[in-house]
Amino acid sequence: MSADLHLPIGIFDSGLGGLTVARAVHRLMPREDLVYLGDTARVPYGNKSPATVVRFACEDMQFLMNHGVKAVVVACNTVSAWALPTLEQRFQVPVFGVILPGARAALAATRSGRIGVIATNATIRSQAYNKAILARDDTVRIIARACPLLVPLVEEGWMDHPVAVSVLREYLSPLLKWDIDTLVLGCTHYPVLKKAIREVAGPRVRLVDSADTCAEFVKERLGYLKLLDTRRRRAGVIESFVTDEVERFEDFAERFLGEKIVPARKVELPSV
Amino acid sequence: MSADLHLPIGIFDSGLGGLTVARAVHRLMPREDLVYLGDTARVPYGNKSPATVVRFACEDMQFLMNHGVKAVVVACNTVSAWALPTLEQRFQVPVFGVILPGARAALAATRSGRIGVIATNATIRSQAYNKAILARDDTVRIIARACPLLVPLVEEGWMDHPVAVSVLREYLSPLLKWDIDTLVLGCTHYPVLKKAIREVAGPRVRLVDSADTCAEFVKERLGYLKLLDTRRRRAGVIESFVTDEVERFEDFAERFLGEKIVPARKVELPSV
Numbered sequence: 001m002s003a004d005l006h007l008p009i010g011i012f013d014s015g016l017g018g019l020t021v022a023r024a025v026h027r028l029m030p031r032e033d034l035v036y037l038g039d040t041a042r043v044p045y046g047n048k049s050p051a052t053v054v055r056f057a058c059e060d061m062q063f064l065m066n067h068g069v070k071a072v073v074v075a076c077n078t079v080s081a082w083a084l085p086t087l088e089q090r091f092q093v094p095v096f097g098v099i100l101p102g103a104r105a106a107l108a109a110t111r112s113g114r115i116g117v118i119a120t121n122a123t124i125r126s127q128a129y130n131k132a133i134l135a136r137d138d139t140v141r142i143i144a145r146a147c148p149l150l151v152p153l154v155e156e157g158w159m160d161h162p163v164a165v166s167v168l169r170e171y172l173s174p175l176l177k178w179d180i181d182t183l184v185l186g187c188t189h190y191p192v193l194k195k196a197i198r199e200v201a202g203p204r205v206r207l208v209d210s211a212d213t214c215a216e217f218v219k220e221r222l223g224y225l226k227l228l229d230t231r232r233r234r235a236g237v238i239e240s241f242v243t244d245e246v247e248r249f250e251d252f253a254e255r256f257l258g259e260k261i262v263p264a265r266k267v268e269l270p271s272v
Numbered sequence: 273m274s275a276d277l278h279l280p281i282g283i284f285d286s287g288l289g290g291l292t293v294a295r296a297v298h299r300l301m302p303r304e305d306l307v308y309l310g311d312t313a314r315v316p317y318g319n320k321s322p323a324t325v326v327r328f329a330c331e332d333m334q335f336l337m338n339h340g341v342k343a344v345v346v347a348c349n350t351v352s353a354w355a356l357p358t359l360e361q362r363f364q365v366p367v368f369g370v371i372l373p374g375a376r377a378a379l380a381a382t383r384s385g386r387i388g389v390i391a392t393n394a395t396i397r398s399q400a401y402n403k404a405i406l407a408r409d410d411t412v413r414i415i416a417r418a419c420p421l422l423v424p425l426v427e428e429g430w431m432d433h434p435v436a437v438s439v440l441r442e443y444l445s446p447l448l449k450w451d452i453d454t455l456v457l458g459c460t461h462y463p464v465l466k467k468a469i470r471e472v473a474g475p476r477v478r479l480v481d482s483a484d485t486c487a488e489f490v491k492e493r494l495g496y497l498k499l500l501d502t503r504r505r506r507a508g509v510i511e512s513f514v515t516d517e518v519e520r521f522e523d524f525a526e527r528f529l530g531e532k533i534v535p536a537r538k539v540e541l542p543s544v
Binding site (some may be wrong): 040041042047048049051052148149151152153155156158161162163166167170243244245247271 | 312421423433543
């Protein structure tokens with residue numbers, strides 16, 4: 001039995017959207033301890049360059065390593081799209097991103113083979129979803145679009161505002177014209193907009209939310225690596241850290257998780 | 273005659289919006305050399321906490337100090353709102369913000385004494401405009417509103433999009449109901465939205481753009497401090513630095529300045 005078994009799982013995101021992934025992991029593996037880091041002082045990553053995203057990701061990862069984690073979930077599509085190879089090379093723990101599980105779920109969902117992907121500028125630019133999907137099935141067709149206004153809309157709390165629907169109509173119209181039957185929500189903020197997305201996309205388009213599929217993937221991989229803590233009797237604890245002030249954390253945590261969680265602490269990240 | 277006379281003027285902003293201030297300073301003092309820094313790796317500051325804004329501002333300022341500037345213009349409302357006292361205490365050069373000139377211009381513009389202010393979350397939270405205006409005239413009435421979606425709209429390039437008008441209608445409606453006659457554009461990104469703002473606010477509301485008023489203020493103060501380079505014959509040079517990749521700089525520079533400028537270089541900021 002591995003000595004690492006009882007260590008927590010680390011999860012990080014550029015901000016607080018990754019809490020949707022933390023929630024999904026917690027629900028699926030309720031006895032695992034989790035350490036969550038949101039780099040709220042430098043959020044968003046989605047409009048930054050690849051080099052900057054990789055640098056920030058290494059600092060986030062080092063922080064979690066200093067907390068003695070047994071594995072790390074990159075709950076940020078932008079980081080998953082650009083930094084996974086570097087993180088896997090530099091750090092000696094398993095690292096799981098959200099792109100691969102999202103790609104698998106999209107392939108499982110589509111009937112027509114016409115898949116839409118919406119994400120941040122940086123994720124779209126990486127073509128990470130296209131590559132991950134086409135590597136598994138090169139007969140499907142993919143149409144991808146960057147939607148940089150969706151994260152600010154969520155952060156403003158305008159999920160049910162008519163403006164959210166107008167913005168989504170503009171972003172989704174080329175995808176819908178192209179008759180997609182599956183839409184990958186390629187950013188951890190987007191599931192919060194599901195209601196408005198459904199209104200615009202209609203009932204026939206299946207929405208792929210990376211949080212749930214990522215949690216299933218992590219459980220499968222940890223099981224395979226014999227890193228699941230199957231003997232623990234107590235419930236797992238979620239410990240949260242942010243790089244900017246903690247005041248807004250509770251608001252956001254409630255919005256993203258739909259439940260109250262243990263207050264976060266503010267930290268400074270190590271340079272790497 | 274001061275030995276500092278020939279040194280450049282430093283200008284910094286969280287991103288590239290401050291280029292509007294750089295342009296105004298360059299037009300008004302065409303023989304002064306300028307060093308511009310945009311902290312594009314950590315933009316935006318407007319939704320961060322005061323402590324984080326002050327920390328980032330000190331690092332930006334230190335970078336400019338290392339370039340031997342004779343004075344610094346803080347071309348960012350959020351930094352001007354929170355960090356000016358710290359910058360003035362820590363660094364041995366004159367520091368000018370955008371709030372005070374904006375407040376003076378608003379008072380000069382209003383007839384009815386009902387002034388509206390729009391800005392980022394952090395600037396509104398600071399009440400910096402309210403304090404600066406009321407300190408000069410406590411008979412005016414001020415209504416202020418945070419507009420966090422405007423910067424992302426500008427960065428998406430949707431200045432003339434119907435969504436920009438819908439968002440502005442939502443943000444400005446309480447101010448217009450309240451019958452303001454003057455509106456302070458309290459963020460360096462907002463002047464790019466002037467056309468849509470005019471459409472929503474109507475012709476009777478005067479718009480106060482802090483870039484021009486700030487440049488006039490800087491010229492007046494530098495003249496008073498005998499720091500204006502009145503003898504130089506050649507045109508001043510603008511040297512630009514960013515903390516994220518330079519690729520997007522040219523696009524944005526053209527959008528904000530309406531003209532091409534010397535390419536920027538990417539830098540790492542010193543820790544302070």
